[in-house]
Amino acid sequence: DTGVSQDPRHKITKRGQNVTFRCDPISEHNRLYWYRQTLGQGPEFLTYFQNEAQLEKSRLLSDRFSAERPKGSFSTLEIQRTEQGDSAMYLCASSVDLAGISYEQYFGPGTRLTVT
Amino acid sequence: RKEVEQDPGPFNVPEGATVAFNCTYSNSASQSFFWYRQDCRKEPKLLMSVYSSGNEDGRFTAQLNRASQYISLLIRDSKLSDSATYLCVVNALDTGRRALTFGSGTRLQVQP
Numbered sequence: 652d653t654g655v656s657q658d659p660r661h662k663i664t665k666r667g668q669n670v671t672f673r674c675d676p677i678s679e680h681n682r683l684y685w686y687r688q689t690l691g692q693g694p695e696f697l698t699y700f701q702n703e704a705q706l707e708k709s710r711l712l713s714d715r716f717s718a719e720r721p722k723g724s725f726s727t728l729e730i731q732r733t734e735q736g737d738s739a740m741y742l743c744a745s746s747v748d749l750a751g752i753s754y755e756q757y758f759g760p761g762t763r764l765t766v767t
Numbered sequence: 768r769k770e771v772e773q774d775p776g777p778f779n780v781p782e783g784a785t786v787a788f789n790c791t792y793s794n795s796a797s798q799s800f801f802w803y804r805q806d807c808r809k810e811p812k813l814l815m816s817v818y819s820s821g822n823e824d825g826r827f828t829a830q831l832n833r834a835s836q837y838i839s840l841l842i843r844d845s846k847l848s849d850s851a852t853y854l855c856v857v858n859a860l861d862t863g864r865r866a867l868t869f870g871s872g873t874r875l876q877v878q879p
Contacts, residue, residue, distance in 0.1 A: 684866055684867075686866075691775070691871065691872075692871050692872075693771075693854050693856075693869030693870050693871050693872050694811065694854075694867075694869050695869070696866040696867070696868070699866055707866070742810060742811075755813050755816075756813075756867060757813075758810035758811050758812070759810060760809070761810055
């Protein structure tokens with residue numbers, strides 16, 4: 652499968668624990684995005700990378716959240732000291748961005764986080 | 768006010784019906800527009816881009832009205848498989864990023 656993959660698909664954790672999610676974008680896609688989606692809402696932007704550089708973080712991304720894309724390929728999203736309000740679907744998307752022109756974003760299947 | 772607003776529905780229509788969804792956006796600098804489809808507990812998938820001149824893809828027609836800042840999606844001859852949530856999406860390039868801003872989605876249920 653050459654699409655965007657995410658791991659794990661589901662994560663149940665207790666409040667206060669740390670969790671880490673991984674996203675593998677489509678190879679050669681230089682842009683990688685993280686979104687969060689709660690029930691009944693559309694996905695909300697969290698952060699994005701151009702290659703290995705994190706270029707923007709949403710104000711939704713509190714200091715408990717950190718994302719990395721160390722070699723410009725896969726990315727990780729870590730949430731420290733999880734809270735029940737962090738329960739959501741975390742979606743990763745990737746795209747090609749060439750000379751300022753963005754192309755379609757392809758989404759992964761998401762990681763569903765439940766904080767108990 | 769949300770950046771992208773949609774009627775949440777649900778729209779319950781019989782097979783074969785024509786159904787239309789509208790969406791309004793608040794950022795006049797928005798440059799790119801899309802409709803995504805999302806099935807229950809699945810990831811969003813691009814249905815179609817929306818161009819200024821309007822565009823059609825089979826049974827689906829998308830229109831953009833920049834002056835009124837709204838986007839529409841028309842589905843003709845609805846199929847049971849069209850049942851899903853339809854997300855209106857805009858991309859405002861003035862923010863310098865390419866992240867998409869999603870509406871909350873309109874749920875469509877096509878009934879036999």
